[in-house]
Amino acid sequence: MAAENKATNITWHEGHVTREERGALLKQEGTTIWFTGLSGSGKSTIAFTLEHALVQRGHLAYVLDGDNIRHGLNKNLGFSAADREENIRRIGEVAKLFADAGLITMTSFISPYRKDRDLVRQLHAAGKLAFVEVHVSTPITTCEQRDPKGLYKKARAGELKNFTGIDDPYEEPLVPELTIDATSTSPQEAAALLLEYLEKQGILGKE
Amino acid sequence: MAAENKATNITWHEGHVTREERGALLKQEGTTIWFTGLSGSGKSTIAFTLEHALVQRGHLAYVLDGDNIRHGLNKNLGFSAADREENIRRIGEVAKLFADAGLITMTSFISPYRKDRDLVRQLHAAGKLAFVEVHVSTPITTCEQRDPKGLYKKARAGELKNFTGIDDPYEEPLVPELTIDATSTSPQEAAALLLEYLEKQGILGKE
Numbered sequence: 001m002a003a004e005n006k007a008t009n010i011t012w013h014e015g016h017v018t019r020e021e022r023g024a025l026l027k028q029e030g031t032t033i034w035f036t037g038l039s040g041s042g043k044s045t046i047a048f049t050l051e052h053a054l055v056q057r058g059h060l061a062y063v064l065d066g067d068n069i070r071h072g073l074n075k076n077l078g079f080s081a082a083d084r085e086e087n088i089r090r091i092g093e094v095a096k097l098f099a100d101a102g103l104i105t106m107t108s109f110i111s112p113y114r115k116d117r118d119l120v121r122q123l124h125a126a127g128k129l130a131f132v133e134v135h136v137s138t139p140i141t142t143c144e145q146r147d148p149k150g151l152y153k154k155a156r157a158g159e160l161k162n163f164t165g166i167d168d169p170y171e172e173p174l175v176p177e178l179t180i181d182a183t184s185t186s187p188q189e190a191a192a193l194l195l196e197y198l199e200k201q202g203i204l205g206k207e
Numbered sequence: 208m209a210a211e212n213k214a215t216n217i218t219w220h221e222g223h224v225t226r227e228e229r230g231a232l233l234k235q236e237g238t239t240i241w242f243t244g245l246s247g248s249g250k251s252t253i254a255f256t257l258e259h260a261l262v263q264r265g266h267l268a269y270v271l272d273g274d275n276i277r278h279g280l281n282k283n284l285g286f287s288a289a290d291r292e293e294n295i296r297r298i299g300e301v302a303k304l305f306a307d308a309g310l311i312t313m314t315s316f317i318s319p320y321r322k323d324r325d326l327v328r329q330l331h332a333a334g335k336l337a338f339v340e341v342h343v344s345t346p347i348t349t350c351e352q353r354d355p356k357g358l359y360k361k362a363r364a365g366e367l368k369n370f371t372g373i374d375d376p377y378e379e380p381l382v383p384e385l386t387i388d389a390t391s392t393s394p395q396e397a398a399a400l401l402l403e404y405l406e407k408q409g410i411l412g413k414e
Contacts (some may be wrong), residue, residue, distance in 0.1 A: 015255060016270070017262045023239060025262060048222060055224045055232060060267065062308040073300040076293075086283075093280040094301055101269040121236075123279075127210070 022102035027205035028059045029130055030099035033194065034120065036111045036173060037136030038165045039151055040143035042182030042190075046136065047106035050191040052106055059204060062098060063109040066093060079162065085116055092120030099129040104203070112164045113170040130203055134194070135176040139166045142183050227300065229309035234412035236246045236337055237306035240401065241327065243318045243380060244343030245372045246358055247350035249389030249397075254313035255403050257398040261311055266411060269305060271298060272315040286369065292323055300328030306336040311410070319371045321378040337410055341385040341401070347372045 003059035023029055033050070035043040047063045054061035066118075074090055077083040098105040103114050111117050117133065124131035143165070144152040162168040177198060180190045198204045226399040230236055237410045240257070242250040261268035281297055295318050305312040316325050324340065331338035350372070351359040362370035369375040380386075385404060387397045405411045 017258050017268070021262055021289065022267070025265065025267060051224050055228055055363075056288075058232065060229075060232060060309065061224070062304075068304060068307065072303065073297060090280060096279065096304075097269075097271070097275060097301065100275065100310070101305070102267065103308060126311070 011053055019100075019102070026102050027059050028102070028104055029078045029203045029205075030102045031104045031130040031198070031199075031203050032095040032099050032120075032124055032134045033106045033131060033134060034095070034111070034117065035106060035108050035136055036117060036176075037138060038140055038143045038170055039163075040146045040148055041136040041138035042187065043059065043108040043136045045187045046134075046180065046190040046193075047108045047183070049187040050106060050194050053191050053195060054204075055128075057204075059104060060102070061104040061106065061107045063108060063124070064095060064098075068108075069094075085113075088113075088116040092116075092123050095120070096123050096127055096129060100125065100127060104198070110164050110170070112168065112170045114173065117173065123169065130201070132178070132197070132201075133173050133176040135173045135179045136182060137172070137179050138182040214264050223240075226307075226309070229340075230412070234265050235309070235311055236410045236412075238311045238337040238339060238396045238410050239302040239306050239307045239327075239331060240311065240313045240341060241302070241324065242313060242315050242341045242343055243324060243383075244315055244345060245347055245350045245377055247353045247355055247368075248343040248345035249387075249394065250315040250317075250343045252394045253341075253387065253389070253397045253401075254315045256394040257258070257313060257401050259401070260398050260402060261411075264411075265310070266311060268311040268313065270313045270315060271302060271305075276301075276316075291358050295320075295323040296326065296387070299323075299330050302327070303330050303334055303336060306331065307334060311405070317377070319375065319377045321380065324380065337408070339385070340380050340383040341387060342380045344379070344386050345389040354401045 035047055037043050044065055051061045051063050069091060073094065074087050075108050077087050088109065089168040091107055091109060095105050121131050121133065147153055151160060151163065154160045164170050180193065242254055244250050251272055254401045258270050276298060280301065281294050284294050295316065298314055298316060302312050302314055321328065328338050354360055358367060358370065361367045362373040369376050385400065387400065
């Protein structure tokens with residue numbers, strides 16, 4: 001049978017594929033790049049720009065954001081304090097799985113609370129997986145002027161409660177790996193800075 | 208600056224990387240291979256054997272199992288009916304994200320209820336993602352003789368309640384893509400059959 005003939009060319013193993021084997025295949029180290037910042041700060045635009053740049057260079061990258069998380073894995077979570085915490089915890093666990101599988105994963109969520117982000121950092125440290133926190137520090141005045149989804153307008157009108165930056169706090173990272181202000185840095189420049197960072201850290205292998 | 212010089216070689220995009228671009232990079236179509244069967248039936252051994260075979264051929268594959276799910280993403284779930292359903296739902300959503308990212312993901316969970324597995328199949332269909340249900344149909348007598356974790360012994364002694372096959376039902380898939388009885392098929396033979404299936408379906412590209 002064909003399958004059995006093919007099988008003779010394969011060395012069979014039963015345990016986990018090692019991280020080194022994955023790294024050699026993808027020429028990269030599985031890594032989570034955690035973007036945090038206000039609504040409208042530019043997190044997603046930078047994340048998707050970086051994703052394209054990485055794939056174009058032959059690396060495997062993926063963006064986790066509201067579109068693929070809130071309508072799927074976390075569709076049974078609301079916006080209570082406990083649900084917000086669980087939202088970030090699950091995203092952190094999924095990012096960790098992606099990193100373990102060898103991908104470079106960008107997460108694009110406001111993730112306003114320091115303790116929730118630090119928990120995700122600790123999860124990665126426990127798994128010896130790289131975690132890069134990127135503070136997209138665009139000031140709220142700029143974010144509110146842009147208001148791409150009209151959310152600030154609704155929050156100011158009182159139609160949205162507990163909106164980060166208006167009536168809910170945003171806790172800035174104390175020691176993020178990178179800080180990018182999208183007022184003065186284009187998405188392309190931001191992605192280039194991140195590529196350079198990933199290369200310097202040895203997360204991207206030689207091409 | 209170095210990063211900006213490099214950036215001039217890149218065509219910048221802001222939207223999602225397409226599934227076609229991912230497929231071209233990995234020479235595969237993102238797919239979930241969902242193993243279902245009794246405890247001790249051989250699901251994990253087959254899954255890990257296939258994972259190695261795929262990576263050896265230059266494909267990116269990953270196994271989701273109790274070790275990386277129950278202690279992480281689903282550590283806040285118990286074994287009540289609602290929690291078991293949520294356990295499988297979350298695993299299905301994560302597998303879908305992995306498939307969307309382009310990976311071939313093997314899930315290794317008993318997943319005894321037909322309706323939970325069918326929900327995961329529907330999730331994948333809605334996202335136009337390949338889903339391959341593999342029934343590891345090793346009879347319970349064999350599973351119980353093997354009893355690699357000593358769980359059947361505990362269940363028979365009444366120390367474990369609601370144990371699938373003893374005092375909780377296992378609902379066999381009605382139309383699985385593949386059925387493998389590990390009594391008569393070695394893990395290597397099973398992995399070879401699955402490789403052949405993936406090639407025939409066009410999920411694995413030409414090498």
